[in-house]
Amino acid sequence: MTLTIEDLQNIAKIERDRQEGTTYQINVCVAAGCLSCQSGLVKEAFDTEISRRGLENWCLVKGVGCLGLCAAGPLIQVQPQGTYYQGVTVNDVSEILDSLGGSPVARLECSQHQAFFQCQQKIVLENCGKIDPERIEDYIAEDGYLGLFTALRQMTPGEVIEQVTKSGLRGRGGAGFPTGLKWTAVSKAVNNTKFIVCNADEGDPGAFMDRSVLESDPHRVIEGMAIAGYAVGASHGFIYVRAEYPLAVKRVHTAIAQAERLGVLGNNIFNTRFEFNIEVRLGAGAFVCGEETALIASIEGRHGRPRPRPPFPAEFGLWGFPTLINNVETFANIAPIIRRGGEWFAGIGTEKSKGTKVFALAGRVNNTGLIEVPMGTRLRDIVFEIGGGIPGDKRFKAVQTGGPSGGCIPEEHLDMPVDYESLAAVGSIMGSGGMIIMDETSCMVDVAQFFMEFCMSESCGKCVPCRVGTTQIYHLLHKISGGQGKPSDIETLGELCDLLKNTSLCGLGQTAPNPVISTLKYFKDEYKAHIRDKNCPAGACRMQAPEEAL
Amino acid sequence: MKKPLRVDERSLRADVNPVRLLTFKIDDRDVSARADETILTVARQNGIKIPTLCHMEGLSEHGACRLCIVEVKGMSRLMPSCVTLPRQDMEVLTKSDRVLDYRRKILELIFSERNHVCSVCVTNGHCDLQALAVEMGMTHVRYDYIYPTHPIDATHPRFSVDHNRCVLCLRCVRVCDEIEGAHTWDVMNRGISSKVITDLNQPWGSSETCTGCGKCVQVCPTGALSEKGKSVAEMVKRRQFLPYLQMMRHRE
């Protein structure tokens, strides 16, 4: 028995009726951020209280994915009004239930009209905070798997790729390679066996977009992968996800099982000859496995050491077979593109960077959390409007994008639009979308040292420039931040950074110097103060006594 | 239940056509090559010297020491010649100032990494690393030495391993896996803590899988792997077996 479009529509209708059958709906965020603030207990308390009062047919409680404003967790949203409540505890449950039908509980309310909610445009996160991630029916009620149906029944693989190409979508994992080109390359590779890999090894410290998407809307990723499988001619997919994200792993497993049971994964999907299966593979704590060839090695059960490219995975990937590797957010964009057309997607964003981008705001900013904005949004708007500015009257110093491979952007460049090219022009990268805001209390030498320590311990150790170079750079930064640097160290730093960038084997080594290069460029005075005056202007570094100096 | 994924063999590279011939330039000289030959191979065929460390004729390419980097016109990054295939009309520079400068810095990084004390090394005078320093005109290391703590394992009856002198070229790992077929050696940890190990990081002498063939010792470029009982003058590595074994295995 295979699934038909009528079955799909039927499931959607039943689900919508179920949800619209109650007057009120309370969405409790049960993504990792809010769960760690005990939102699980809050949801339980709502369930208990509602059944105690016998209101099951009047108010529906739903555990949903990330509502975005993690700083204010646990968050809940009451529908149909859309009222947000922040910092909700078990003790607030009765009061909120009492207020339904009357005026909202003012002391807990979190204005839905603030810039944080108003300035966003959601495609990837459209279902986050709306649907129950553990119920496939809820996803289907929001047009889920309609994209897969459209692709399989109404389009040829070539037409699918054409739409993706037309959309202008670029890889959301960091480098921004045009997705359509990648798909074309894999589809053209001549081989009966091909693989699809979803890279969910989100290793950038400071990024949690992929985790939220997998926790809040896993079916969207599965659907994107299946469409990709159809387009390039692959019947097997892997989701490579960090073991550090147990909740995401669990929800992906649940989602795959539901999809198999329903028949949107497996054989003869939607009565076609297309078959597609997905397996989950756990990462084990290696940032370098975000690199395509290291990721492949890891799925093959080996240590994640990259190999020289070419050949690219599109020709020679998993076990030597053509392999398409895209990131979670890239796959999450596919179903909407197929449903609404590439042109619709291409209408959003800037000339060269299309669509929206999810960012994880963290660091010294009021509204830490997850946001999605059109490409080309001004950095200043993200930090000061959506992010709500810097807490405690402190002065903004820099925003770090792209994680350990990215750079620190100073105030003078805040008015630039966020897209791939603009970020590269100021020495940073889009990366996967982590955005760390730093204020005057952050020392840029210390920050550079932090990132270099990261790269040093995440270097796989295969090629010399990265293995020894990161260690030497870290050693120099450590000396400088401890007040033991020599004036010539700045030049040596610059030389080593240049060496790593141009001679390292993989992307990790080639981009590892970026945080140092960008801080040297924009904050050289801070380096000089450490070396010449043995002083940390931000007061973050601990200087050693001069006698100890060499 | 789903069938477990079985992958019986690796797919072969279909993206390179070995029959095709092409011409390109190395150091302004016109050279011709088969499409599946690396820049390094073609350079050596034409008598152009490019220094190498992890590369070894007869073993798979590792592409990790980065000493064989060359400049390719139109590309900002330098390319390792041991794994880069030429393209028609490509212009390769093997001795530009930029290339020589980077190579020397990389060699200095290698020297700074471990405790290479040439004066008290059994391969002093027969060491690939030492020879590279002379060849590349490296008279000192501008980076601070790291001075890691590394043990010497002399538990094997005939050989010993001194990790202070290891450059992680992994020739030993490859020869043991690809030629001897034992895969006794591998690498543990990562980054600067990487270390070659036998079996479960146990003393070499207690390894169950080591056949004692000594191939790893012979291919080791430095004094990291050596034969016991050999004096400095005697510790010359014998590597003729490698092309010979290759030939014998590929005969009809």
Added chain:
Amino acid sequence: MSKVLRIATTWLDGCSGCHMSFLDLDERLADMAPHIEMVYGPLVDAKVFPEGVDVTLVEGAVATDEDKKKIRMIRDRSYILVSFGDCAVTANVPGMRNQFKVKDVMKRGYLENSSQNPELPSIGVPHLLDRARPVHEFVSVDVFLPGCPPPTEAILYTISELLAGRVPDLKGKARFGA
């Protein structure tokens, strides 16, 4: 050439082997004599390191607090500083203790391996630094002359070039270990 080159030699943590190699110049020393003046070093009888030295050859690694003071003073008083031999260039054998703590090295050397009166030296000996390090990690060095010891020919070449007013280029002429 008219000017006489004022040369000093000194050794820090080294074995004096480099100085021996220097003496191996033998009769060529006599040829050189009219052009150079040895102003300081173990080979001549001068008590104080003089000011305004043209060339100083430094043998040995910087291993004690005294070495550290000395090399800074020498740098100040020398126009050209030559790192003379592997110990000065790489820390070589003195650097082999760097893997271990000074305390453990002393214990091993003076207590565990001593059959008579095991005792740690404490009077009149300089304090060991945590690590023995090459000279150029402390002061700037103009010429690096590696080798353990540097070959006599390389020493001759170095001095001849300096006499000719050129900075010697030792690339390919000397090697570590030697």
Added chain:
Amino acid sequence: MDEQMQSAMKSTEDRRWRLVNRTMRLHGHEPHALIETLHAVQEHFGFLDLDALKYVSQALRVPLSRTYGVATFYHHFTLKPPGEHTCVVCKGTACYIGGASGILDDFEKTVGIGPGQTTPDGKISLVTARCLGSCGLAPAVVFDGEVCGRMTSEAVLERIRRWTDHDPDD
């Protein structure tokens, strides 16, 4: 490990080994199941000991040295038994900016162990994580699997005191 012990492991009544064997079976005992299998061993036993590595190597036909290499390449795997309680301090960027290094310093000063170490009595292990993805709640610390956000040194040490002074399991 001798033959006897191996067969004992394979047919063992120990539920944990049965689960590990099940993982290998699900992947057809293919060498590519190595990492998945090591995950299973660590999940059920808390760490990877040499006998387990040897057993997995043989069952999946993976060279011993490669198994050891893989087990030590990935930071998630540990070859030492963990303490009774585990405290994970996130060292992601947001947590670092938020003061995670101060927490680690104070932890070391008070409890006497650094990251990757276990107290001599085997009670507490301190681990650092690269990023828990709870950046919105920085700095984040995990106590025996329970993620706590916006932590301070005092709050962390208070939790640790509860573990050492009054262990509910005792």
